[in-house]
Amino acid sequence: MEKKNVLKKIFNRRSLKYGSNSAILIVAVIAIAVLVNLLVGTLDLKLDLTPNKLFSLSDVTKTELDKLEQDVEIIGLFDDGKISADSEFKQVTDLLALYQKNPHIKVKYIDPDKDPTIINELDPDGTMELKSTNFVVRSVVNGNEKRKKLQYYDLFAVQFDQSSFQTYTTGSTAEQGFTGAIKYVTAEVTPVVYFTEGHDEIDMDYEYKNVKDYLEKNNFLVKKLNLISVDKVPEDAEMVIVASPGKDITLNEKDVLDEYLNNGGNAIFMFDYQPNDPSYDQFNSLFSKFNLAVNYDRVKETNENNHIPNDPNTILLSVNSNSIIPQRFNTVLNNSRSVSILKNAKEYITATSLMRTSENAIGEMVDKSRGDDLNGPLDIAVAVEYKGGMVPSKIIVMGNASFISDSAYQNFGNYYNNSMVFFLHSMNWMIDKQEEIIVPAKDYENNRITITQQQTSIVGGALLILFPLLILSTGLVVFLRRRHL
Numbered sequence: 001m002e003k004k005n006v007l008k009k010i011f012n013r014r015s016l017k018y019g020s021n022s023a024i025l026i027v028a029v030i031a032i033a034v035l036v037n038l039l040v041g042t043l044d045l046k047l048d049l050t051p052n053k054l055f056s057l058s059d060v061t062k063t064e065l066d067k068l069e070q071d072v073e074i075i076g077l078f079d080d081g082k083i084s085a086d087s088e089f090k091q092v093t094d095l096l097a098l099y100q101k102n103p104h105i106k107v108k109y110i111d112p113d114k115d116p117t118i119i120n121e122l123d124p125d126g127t128m129e130l131k132s133t134n135f136v137v138r139s140v141v142n143g144n145e146k147r148k149k150l151q152y153y154d155l156f157a158v159q160f161d162q163s164s165f166q167t168y169t170t171g172s173t174a175e176q177g178f179t180g181a182i183k184y185v186t187a188e189v190t191p192v193v194y195f196t197e198g199h200d201e202i203d204m205d206y207e208y209k210n211v212k213d214y215l216e217k218n219n220f221l222v223k224k225l226n227l228i229s230v231d232k233v234p235e236d237a238e239m240v241i242v243a244s245p246g247k248d249i250t251l252n253e254k255d256v257l258d259e260y261l262n263n264g265g266n267a268i269f270m271f272d273y274q275p276n277d278p279s280y281d282q283f284n285s286l287f288s289k290f291n292l293a294v295n296y297d298r299v300k301e302t303n304e305n306n307h308i309p310n311d312p313n314t315i316l317l318s319v320n321s322n323s324i325i326p327q328r329f330n331t332v333l334n335n336s337r338s339v340s341i342l343k344n345a346k347e348y349i350t351a352t353s354l355m356r357t358s359e360n361a362i363g364e365m366v367d368k369s370r371g372d373d374l375n376g377p378l379d380i381a382v383a384v385e386y387k388g389g390m391v392p393s394k395i396i397v398m399g400n401a402s403f404i405s406d407s408a409y410q411n412f413g414n415y416y417n418n419s420m421v422f423f424l425h426s427m428n429w430m431i432d433k434q435e436e437i438i439v440p441a442k443d444y445e446n447n448r449i450t451i452t453q454q455q456t457s458i459v460g461g462a463l464l465i466l467f468p469l470l471i472l473s474t475g476l477v478v479f480l481r482r483r484h485l
Helices: 002-012 014-043 059-066 088-099 117-122 174-186 209-217 251-262 281-288 406-412 414-430 453-483
Strands: 072-076 105-109 135-141 144-150 156-161 166-172 192-197 221-226 237-243 266-270 292-294 297-301 311-319 329-334 339-341 349-356 361-365 379-386 393-398
Touching: 059 174, 072 088, 072 174, 088 105, 088 174, 135 174, 144 174, 174 209, 209 221, 209 406, 209 414, 237 251, 251 266, 251 281, 251 393, 266 414, 281 292, 292 393, 311 349, 329 406, 329 414, 339 379, 393 414, 406 414
Parallel strands: 072 105, 192 221, 192 237, 237 266, 266 393
Antiparallel strands: 072 135, 135 144, 156 166, 292 339, 297 311, 297 361, 311 329, 349 379, 379 393
């Protein structure tokens, strides 16, 4: 009886009760943690908390994959087992694991050092110049195998730092690259885009490298075209682009373009402000049929809210959505000229303004002898659907070409991505593929908190004094309470 009373007193002690409750709570928490980990591992549940969803497939890619009807094989030329957790290529292999969930996508990795025959198998004629860490995407269309090579610069956005003379990675273009490659190898037809040369235009191999990459990654084939050397635009041309000509075309070249557009061709004409103010008589003669004209001005914003600080010729533009550009965005245009919609409306011409300045803008004439300055709002980009020829055609005339140049990428960051989306939407409208997806690059975002010196002192004081006192006080309270248990 005495032993029972002793045991009863022991089990009734408050310290034992609290200790038992704590132990039970700890065991329960551990059990829940183990259960959650098992569920996550079994169901492959992962959360992508990165701002740009670096480790997830975008909805546009999912839509494209859902449309697949033929099998696609993606081969990585390296041993994925040797990729470390902090390697950039680990992001790529994790991304490809998401692609592989589609039943038509098969991903495998082959190390050329262990299997030297794989290079010759994938590229028997050596034209692809494959090497380790490259990827090859391939599929069979109408009995013919189509292949696309992806290398490091197709998977990552890089930028050169002029202060340190080093190149560093700024974002991921892997999804853009793989989805574009899948579209390319499964498409029966790849649209061909011709960039003209011979008029001091922007060279796509130097200042339009990013444009060329964007187009190729979104299933366009890019070629050059010298209008003076041809009698007509090639039959395979889906579109002709004239980017910032420094001089006018000839009469014969105008006739070549006129015939092309009269037979259902599509073209984008982009003009930058030129300090030497060349005349574009033949261009404007061509545009007159579409009820357009390019002006000889330089656009200036007088409201400081609509331009970069201390630079009224670098304007901030808000582009509203319309039937051609399905989303609203902001961009930056440097040294633009305006485009006029002529007052000669015809029922077979439909003109749509794509970019327009505020009413505070002024089109300052480069050569004052050409006329008075133009008052805003000013059109910077106008799209025209023309149904007066043999076959309907479409053109876009813009007063800026440098907004999608490589220099703009260096100078304007995220605005450049918006500009590229605008450009690709415009192209898709031209070839009647507005449902086509546009996969954007995903920038690495370094989220920083900027605080003042006073805030720094407060935070430092809290860390050095307040938090230690709080911990000490909490410990003292717990100690005193336990003494009375």
